Every structure is written in structure tokens, then in C-alpha cells.
Amino acid sequence: MGRSYQTMKRTNLNDGWRFRLGLPGSFEEESWREITLPHDFMLGLDTKPDAPAGPASGFYPGAAGTYERxxxxxxxxxxxxxxxxxxxxxxxxxxxxxxxxxAFHxxxxxxxxxxxxPLVRYGGDNRLxxxxxxxxxxxxxxxxxxxxxRGVELLHGPAQRIAPWGLSLRTEALVGEDALVLAEVTVQNDGPRAAACRVHVALDGQDGQAADAFTTVWLKPQAESVARLRLNVPNARLWSTDxxxxxxxxASVDCGGVTDEEETRFGVRTITVDAVHGLRINGVETKLKGGCLHHVTGITGAASFREQDLRILRRHKEAGYNAVRCAHNPPSSGFLDVCDELGFLVVDEAFDGWAxxxxxHDYHTTFADWWKRDLDAMILRDRNHPSVILWSTGNEVYERAGCGDGYAWAARLAEEVRRIDPSGPVINALCSLWxxxxxxxxxxxxxxxxRRLEEGGTLQNFDGEYTARIWADRTxxxxxxxxxxxxxxMEDxxxxxxERFPDRVICGTESVPFAIDKIWAIVKHCPHVIGDFTWTSADYLGEAGIGCCFYHAPDDDSVAEMHLTRPYPWRAANDSDWDLCGFERPQLAYRRIVWGSQETFLAVRDPAHFGMRxxxxxxxxxxxxxxWTWPGMEGRPIAVDVxxxxEEVELFLNGRSLGRSPAGEENRFTARFTAVYEPGVLEAVSYRAGEEISRARVETAGAPVRVALLPEETETSPDGLLFAAVELQDAEGRRVPxxxxxxxxxxxxxxxxxxxxxAQPQAVDNYTAGAFRAFEGRALAVLRAGFTPGEAVLRVACEGLPEAECRFSVK
Known part of the structure; x- marks a missing residue:
């Protein structure tokens, strides 16, 4: 009798959808438009000063939408x-x-x-x-x-099959050159009869099959069972950041001739944490050079695209980052795929808040009924990703001091994580008791x-003497x-x-960028502190203006309102190493230097701010x-940070030395100069022990004469993304800031x-409308390929300048 291979098959369902704003019954037939997933319809809405969420959402309004396929x-x-x-x-x-x-989710x-x-009409069309x-x-x-x-897929298969996310692997031990891997396969039986199922798991590497194992499980009707197999992987190639x-x-399951199969990627690696050796990956002590990332890291909005993830994470890697914290929710599965491939260490976070x-209208409205299902979904989906090294059960939750039965909830969520993944350390991000x-x-x-406010204090992450004194007891x-x-x-x-908790392992889950030099010095010499995550590494929409900076006349006694967010038209947080277009901001160069880069960076201040508070x-x-382009400021004093x-830096203006100033760690890696602005060339040279170690140079740009398109790639696959920077350039090809x-x-x-x-953090234009004002002489265009190969053409126009054109291939 022949064997039936009715495996659980997957079909990508991202294409073929229609969408319209509103819920069923609230629109006309002609309002439908064809779209391809993933799709963020909020990005297409115009921001409004009176948006209900205000600066939290970047002044984007809420809306309802309907998809069908x-x-x-x-x-x-x-x-x-x-x-x-x-x-x-x-x-x-x-x-x-x-x-x-x-279903409702x-x-x-x-x-x-x-x-x-139960709802399918077999042999015909079905409306989803x-x-x-x-x-x-x-x-x-x-x-x-x-x-x-995020992505959608259709699955279909036999009654006896591997459960969704039912294949799990973890490295139990490294023994010499070998690795012991535990595989667990959850098999479910939706059929009316019991069945004996043979389970096989194979691990394939670049050189073919590396290990395999067999076992048998007995399945009762309408039940599931877990098969556990141990695989010895000889000469295991370990997953690490480098x-x-x-x-x-x-994994395959043969239940009397009906076979199901499942596969997943996996990295052989071990994780240990303790207060003596800190974090060890495969036994190697590792400090986390981390960035907090929201799921929105640019002008493409919340839609999850592999190319966008690759783009921003590659830039992180090149800058020296080795870790990201997914703040404050589970990321897309594709994001974690990229982290696996590039060698990132990930804090996978379930919730921003609890009850x-x-x-x-946030998660508290459903926490009591849904926390377990949502937490389980994150761990079941993500547990095979070697990049995921910490499971976070929450961020700055109200219950951290015990209110709302917080102590019991902290234990309950941690134990639920360990029930599914006993090997994954559990973390929760605590803040001061504001x-x-x-x-x-x-x-x-x-x-x-x-009393402190009367003395000129502020309320942002306020931690007064009383709350600081009781923090350790209450938490x-x-x-x-x-x-x-x-x-x-709370690096202090x-x-x-x-001293009070000698066995406690600490991770700086959020820190301010301007303190990275002081924070990293502590992290380096404290084994019990495993790393630091800056807030944030890549800019995002919402929490509008939390990274703002203002300048006042010396005799102006007013103090800028610094309480968290800014009013419309602020849109972006403006607090990061990369802006909304993925372009580097000066603080990234500073961070690289703190982490050991030998570069020199010219950080010139606006002469209009000279002498201001x-x-x-x-x-x-x-x-x-x-x-070094400040039209109309000739002859004005200007401050230059390097x-x-x-140990010291020498500054040159048009070949003339303006003297030397101390730098290095003792001076917060910053040399300070005052000059008088004149067009030309500004150059800084860094020295150690009298020898040059690096230099930086900036030139004055002229008036813009062209729009330049700078593609980051010239071809992509169907449904892929293409990125092209847009610059306003002078006759010599210099960007005009x-x-x-x-x-x-x-x-x-x-x-x-x-x-x-x-990347303008204060904007009224729409990213989906094809018209936007440049910021600091540049912008970004993102194209999405269709499903048909061919040539694509991007055109960008600016009044008074020739139109620019760039061609791409979709293959």
C-alpha cells in the first residue's frame, strides 16, 4: 500500500488583497484598492494637531480598515x-x-x-x-x-501533524568539539483514532547532515504529545556575534503512512548569566553594546520588510553594536531572522504594561484574559532564534513596587517563560519609582x-531622594x-x-545617549552589569520631540518645557544615532569613539546659537x-566641538592652526574650540603621544545646482525594496545642508x-504622497518592486533644478 505524504504545506498570502478604510457596511464598493502585505494604513493618513493620541502617536489619528482576499x-x-x-x-x-x-485577536x-x-468550502472560492x-x-x-x-501564510495538512511552532531545539551542553542538542516535537492528532507516530529529526549544516535521531510517540484522539530527542552534533559550528x-x-512525523514535516533554522550556542562572569555566549564573556528599537525605524512606517530590517541592522553592526532590545513588544519574525543572520543578541520583549x-486604550484592557496566550505565542514562535538571549516580561510596569499584586505577577510571567523555554534567561526592565x-x-x-520642583527640578523619569531611598526595598x-x-x-x-544584592545580574535596559561615556566606563569594570541599551539607536515616529534641544538668550529667564514630548508639528522622537532616513547623527560618532573607534568627528555648532543657553x-x-556651511554668518563667532x-586635537581653518585642545576620556572625548566663521575648509587632527591617529575635514558647500540620486542598490527581487538617498548638491558634488x-x-x-x-522631526508632509521637504539637504526614496521582472524608474524633481532620474532592475 502506498504511503501518503500529506505534509503541512505553507503558502505565502501577502498578495491578492483588497483594502478600504472603515468597517463593513460603512463604505462604497469603489472605495476598495488592491494592496500587497505587509501594509500600514496609518502611514497614509495625514497627521492632525488634534489627533486623540497627540504626540504619543506623532499626531497620527486612529482609524478602522477592512481587508479581504x-x-x-x-x-x-x-x-x-x-x-x-x-x-x-x-x-x-x-x-x-x-x-x-x-477569530478575534x-x-x-x-x-x-x-x-x-469548520468554515471552509472545499472545491471552491472562499472569502477571507x-x-x-x-x-x-x-x-x-x-x-x-x-x-x-506583518506577513500572512496559509497552512493546510493532515489531521496528525506537527503543531504550529511545534518544533523546538536548544543546546544543552558543549562537550569538547561536540554539542548536545535537545529537540522537542509537539505532535497533535485532530482525528478520531489513536495513532503511533514515528518522529525523525535531522540537523543539516553547510556540509550536509550533521546529526539525526528517531523516536516514537503515541497519540490519543483529539490530543497532542511531545517527542523528545537528543542529537549529538560532532564538530559543531557555533553561532556567535562574529x-x-x-x-x-x-522534523518529520509518520503516523501510519500519513507524514508531516516541519523545518526551522537553528544556531548551536549556550547562554549563561551570573554576577561573577556576567553574560557568557558559548563560554565567552560578552558585554551588550545595545540599542533599543521600536518596530518603526523609518519612513516606511510599521510595515515589516526584510530589506528595511537588513538596512538598519547592518548599519548597527558596522557601527559596533552587537545587541538590540525590541521595545516594547515582540518584533516581526523576519526581524529576528535578520538578527540570526547578522549575529545580533536580542532582548525579546512581550509587553509595555500589564494590568x-x-x-x-492600551494593553491593560486585555492583559488579564490574554497575557498567557500572547506571551506563549512570542516564546513558541521565537525560541529557535539563536539571536534571542533574553526574554523580557515587561517594561516599566506600574506593578514593579508590588501594587496590583505585582510581585506575584512578576513570578507568574517568569515561570510561564521557563515552562516553555527553560534555557532562556528572564528579564524585566525596571525604572525609578515615579x-x-x-x-x-x-x-x-x-x-x-x-519641594524639588520649586527648586527648579523636572519630572522626566523623576527619581527623588525618597523614592531612590525606598527603591531597593520596594522592588x-x-x-x-x-x-x-x-x-x-539608573546607572547610578x-x-x-x-553591594546589597551581590548575586544580582544587571543590564542597563535604557540609557540616555549623552551619558554613554560615563555609563560605558561603569559597564566595562562591573562584571555583574552585562551591557547597556541606549534609548534609542534608530529614530521612530511618536513620542514626538523627546530628544529636543533649544537655545535661549543669556538674559532669557524662561526654561523650555522639557516634559517628555513636544507639540504639533513634531512627529519623530529625535533621540537616536540614526535618523528616520537611516542617516547617521553626530551622537553615533561619539558612541563609536567611546566604544574604541579611533576616528575624529567635527561637531560644529550653529553660529546663531553662539553664547546662548x-x-x-x-x-x-x-x-x-x-x-562648515553657514551663509550670512561670515565673521560671526562659532563653537566647534571635536x-x-x-589626548589632544588641533583645529585648522583654511590651513591656519587655531591651536590645540585636550580630548580623550578625561575630557569626555570632546575637544572644544571657538573660531570666527569664514568659508573654506575646517580640519581637525587627533594626537596621542604626539603622533597623529586620525583626522576629519569639512568644506563649505555652494548653492545647490542639482538633485542627486544615490541608490543603495540597483536591483532587487520581486516584492523587494529599493532605497535611494536624495541630495541637493553644489557644483562640486557637496551636499548643501x-x-x-x-x-x-x-x-x-x-x-x-x-x-x-x-528626517525632519517636525513635518506636516505625508510619506506616501510623493512630495516632501528636504531636511539638511537630503531625503530618502523607498521603492517597492512588483511581482513582474523588469525595469523601474525613479524621478525626483525640485523647482529651479533639473529633474533627476535613476533606474533599477527587478529580477
Whole structure:
């Protein structure tokens, strides 16, 4: 009798959708438009000063939307299970098939599967509908996006099959050159009869099969069972940040002639954490040079694209980063794929809050009913990613001081993580006690806060003497079930808390960029502190203006409002190493130098700010740039900072030495000069022990004479992305940093214009409209290829300048 190979098959469902704003019954037929997933429909809405979420969302409004697609289900599938898997839908997703509700999923950041089997019409067309509703605002503390913003796939297969995310692997031990790997295969039986199933797991490397093992499980009807197999991998090639080697694991289940198969990528590596040796990857002590990243890192919005992830993560890697924290929600599965490939260490975070609200319509409304399902989904989906080294159960949750049964919840979530993945350390990011206190503690803290504000203090991440004094006592029981305790903006506690809690492992889960030199010095010499994550490494939409900086006349007694966010038209946070277009900001050069780079960086201050008082937000950076183009400022005094690892720096203007100034770690890696602006060439030379170690140079740019398109790649595959920087250049090809005209962009042929815009943090233009003002002389165009190979043409125009054109290939 022949064997039936009815394996669980996967089909990408990202194409073939229609979308329209509004919920069913609220629109006309002609309002539909064809789209390809992933799709963020919030990005296409115009920002509004009166948007309900205000600066939290970057002044983007909420909305509802409806997606639908036809599924043809062949008659021969009858008797098989049919499921659809969503990697993320924001939010309140209602899934229906043929007009009947199949599932509802409120959390926008967790993956979920929907069993369509009872509703399927086999041998015909089926209408799949997904409605999304983000009208209840604010639902998030940052720009969330809206829609089916991650991938979708259709699954179908036999009644006896491997469960969704049912293949798990983890490295139990490294023995000499070999690795012992535990594989667990969860097999489910939706059929009416019991079955004996033979389970096989093979691990394939670059040179073929590296190891395999067999076992048998007994399945009762309408039940599931877990097969556990141990594989010895000889001469194992280990996954690490420098050598991210990946294996492919394949599991097959043979249940009396019906076979199912599953495969996943896997990296052989071990993780240990302790207060003596810190974090060890494969036994090697490792410090986390990390950046916090929201799921939106640019002008493409919340839609998850592999090319966008590759672009920003490669830049992180080149700059010296080895870690990212997914703040404050699970990322897309594709993001973690890229982290695996590039060798990043990831903090995978489940929630921004628990039962207590941070925003009126955030996750607290569903936490009690959904926390376990959403937490399990993150760990089941992500546990095979070698990049994931820490599971985070939350960020700055209100319950951290014990209110709302916080101590029990901290233990409950940590144990749920360990139930699924016993090998993954658990972390939670704690902050100072600016909320979450008992009435008695709140009264004492409020009295001190009132007194400190009268003395000129601020409220951002406020940690007064009283709350600092009680912090260790109030949070001790919350931190007890954690393997690593995350400290947000509390580097001043690292050494003192080690004396009280000598076995506590600490990670700086958030820090301000301007303090990286001081923070990194502590991290380097404290074994119990495993690393630092800056807030943030890449700019994002929402939390508008938290990284702002203002300048005032010396006799102006007013103080800029620095309480967290800024008013419209602020849109971006403006607090990062890379801006919304992925272009480097000066603070990145400073960070690289702190981490050991020998480069020199010219950080020139605007001469209009000379002699003024600087008011910088908690997450801000001084307004500086590698620029020597200041029309109309000739003869005016100008301050020049030079970031340098050298002992001293010499500054030259048009070949004349302006003297030397000390730099290096003792001077916060910054040499300071005052000059008189004149056009020409500014150059800085760094010295150590009298010898030059590096230099930097900037030149004055002339008036813009052309629009230059600078493609980052010239070809892509179908449905891929293409990026092209847009610059206003002078006759010598130099970017003109003061040029900020309106630019218009269009694309035709094998690709369309996905997004077009600049990194201006205060903007009223729409990234999807094809018209945007340049910022500091540049912008970015992002094209999305169609499914048909051919040539694509990008055109960018600016009034008074020749139109620029660039061609791409879709292959």
C-alpha cells in the first residue's frame, strides 16, 4: 500500500488583497484598492494637531480598515486542516471566512493562527476578511501603525501533524568539539483514532547532515504529545556575534503512512548569566553594546520588510553594536531572522504594561484574559532564534513596587517563560519609582517632588531622594524571580545595588545617549552589569520631540518645557544615532569613539546659537553637525566641538592652526574650540603621544545646482525594496545642508513608490504622497518592486533644478 505524504504545506498570502478604510457596511464598493502585505494604513493618513493620541502617536489619528482576499480551496483538501497564520495585525483583528467569524485577536504585536477548517468550502472560492480597528486612542505610547503590517501564510495538512511552532531545539551542553542538542516535537492528532507516530529529526549544516535521531510517540484522539530527542552534533559550528553559523533542523512525523514535516533554522550556542562572569555566549564573556528599537525605524512606517530590517541592522553592526532590545513588544519574525543572520543578541520583549494603564486604550484592557496566550505565542514562535538571549516580561510596569499584586505577577510571567523555554534567561526592565507606589509612599514622594520642583527640578523619569531611598526595598520581591534585572536610567545604582544584592545580574535596559561615556566606563569594570541599551539607536515616529534641544538668550529667564514630548508639528522622537532616513547623527560618532573607534568627528555648532543657553531634554543631544556651511554668518563667532579618542586635537581653518585642545576620556572625548566663521575648509587632527591617529575635514558647500540620486542598490527581487538617498548638491558634488526645498518623487515600471520623505522631526508632509521637504539637504526614496521582472524608474524633481532620474532592475 502506498504511503501518503500529506505534509503541512505553507503558502505565502501577502498578495491578492483588497483594502478600504472603515468597517463593513460603512463604505462604497469603489472605495476598495488592491494592496500587497505587509501594509500600514496609518502611514497614509495625514497627521492632525488634534489627533486623540497627540504626540504619543506623532499626531497620527486612529482609524478602522477592512481587508479581504479570495482563497481557492481545492476539493482534494477535504479532510485536511486549513489554517491562516498572521505574524502581526494592529489591532483588534477580527477574522472571518465566508461571512462567519473565525477569530478575534486584540494584541497588535503577537502572532496568531486561526483554524478555518469548520468554515471552509472545499472545491471552491472562499472569502477571507480581516477587520482592524484602531479608533480607540491612545492605544500605545508611540506610533503603532495600523493594519496587517506583518506577513500572512496559509497552512493546510493532515489531521496528525506537527503543531504550529511545534518544533523546538536548544543546546544543552558543549562537550569538547561536540554539542548536545535537545529537540522537542509537539505532535497533535485532530482525528478520531489513536495513532503511533514515528518522529525523525535531522540537523543539516553547510556540509550536509550533521546529526539525526528517531523516536516514537503515541497519540490519543483529539490530543497532542511531545517527542523528545537528543542529537549529538560532532564538530559543531557555533553561532556567535562574529560567526553567526546557522543549521537547518527538519522534523518529520509518520503516523501510519500519513507524514508531516516541519523545518526551522537553528544556531548551536549556550547562554549563561551570573554576577561573577556576567553574560557568557558559548563560554565567552560578552558585554551588550545595545540599542533599543521600536518596530518603526523609518519612513516606511510599521510595515515589516526584510530589506528595511537588513538596512538598519547592518548599519548597527558596522557601527559596533552587537545587541538590540525590541521595545516594547515582540518584533516581526523576519526581524529576528535578520538578527540570526547578522549575529545580533536580542532582548525579546512581550509587553509595555500589564494590568495597570499607561494609556487609556492600551494593553491593560486585555492583559488579564490574554497575557498567557500572547506571551506563549512570542516564546513558541521565537525560541529557535539563536539571536534571542533574553526574554523580557515587561517594561516599566506600574506593578514593579508590588501594587496590583505585582510581585506575584512578576513570578507568574517568569515561570510561564521557563515552562516553555527553560534555557532562556528572564528579564524585566525596571525604572525609578515615579509611579506604582502605595498611597503612603506617594504622599511622601509628592511632598518631596513639590519641594524639588520649586527648586527648579523636572519630572522626566523623576527619581527623588525618597523614592531612590525606598527603591531597593520596594522592588526586591519583584526582581527576585528574574535572571537579569533591567535598569532603566539608573546607572547610578549599579555599584551600590551590587553591594546589597551581590548575586544580582544587571543590564542597563535604557540609557540616555549623552551619558554613554560615563555609563560605558561603569559597564566595562562591573562584571555583574552585562551591557547597556541606549534609548534609542534608530529614530521612530511618536513620542514626538523627546530628544529636543533649544537655545535661549543669556538674559532669557524662561526654561523650555522639557516634559517628555513636544507639540504639533513634531512627529519623530529625535533621540537616536540614526535618523528616520537611516542617516547617521553626530551622537553615533561619539558612541563609536567611546566604544574604541579611533576616528575624529567635527561637531560644529550653529553660529546663531553662539553664547546662548542650551536647554536639552533628557534624551537630547546638542544641535551639532559635520558642516562648515553657514551663509550670512561670515565673521560671526562659532563653537566647534571635536569628538576624539586622542589626548589632544588641533583645529585648522583654511590651513591656519587655531591651536590645540585636550580630548580623550578625561575630557569626555570632546575637544572644544571657538573660531570666527569664514568659508573654506575646517580640519581637525587627533594626537596621542604626539603622533597623529586620525583626522576629519569639512568644506563649505555652494548653492545647490542639482538633485542627486544615490541608490543603495540597483536591483532587487520581486516584492523587494529599493532605497535611494536624495541630495541637493553644489557644483562640486557637496551636499548643501541648508537647502530644504519641496521635492516631488514618482516611480514607474516594475516598482512603485512606497515612501518618500526626509528626517525632519517636525513635518506636516505625508510619506506616501510623493512630495516632501528636504531636511539638511537630503531625503530618502523607498521603492517597492512588483511581482513582474523588469525595469523601474525613479524621478525626483525640485523647482529651479533639473529633474533627476535613476533606474533599477527587478529580477
Amino acid at each position: 479570495t482563497l481557492h480551496i481545492p476539493a482534494e483538501w477535504e479532510g485536511e486542516a486549513v489554517l491562516v497564520r498572521f505574524d502581526g495585525v494592529y489591532r483588534n483583528a477580527a477574522v472571518s471566512l465566508n461571512g462567519s467569524r473565525a 486584540p494584541y497588535g504585536y503577537s502572532a496568531f493562527s486561526v483554524d478555518l477548517t 476578511e480581516v477587520t482592524v480597528d484602531t479608533t480607540a486612542q491612545p492605544s500605545c505610547r508611540w506610533y503603532s501603525g495600523a493594519g496587517i503590517f 560567526h553567526p553559523v546557522l543549521y537547518t533542523a527538519r 495597570a494603564p499607561k494609556q487609556s 509611579n506604582g507606589l502605595s498611597d503612603e509612599d506617594n504622599a511622601a514622594a509628592a511632598e518631596e517632588r513639590r 526586591e520581591a519583584f526582581a527576585a524571580p528574574l535572571d537579569v534585572v533591567g535598569y532603566n536610567y 545604582r549599579y555599584e551600590a545595588d551590587h 542650551e536647554d536639552m531634554s533628557f534624551w537630547g543631544w546638542p544641535i551639532v553637525s559635520a558642516r 569628538y576624539s579618542p586622542g 541648508w537647502a530644504e526645498p519641496l521635492l516631488t518623487a514618482s516611480a514607474e515600471g516594475a516598482a512603485s513608490l512606497l515612501s518618500f520623505g526626509s
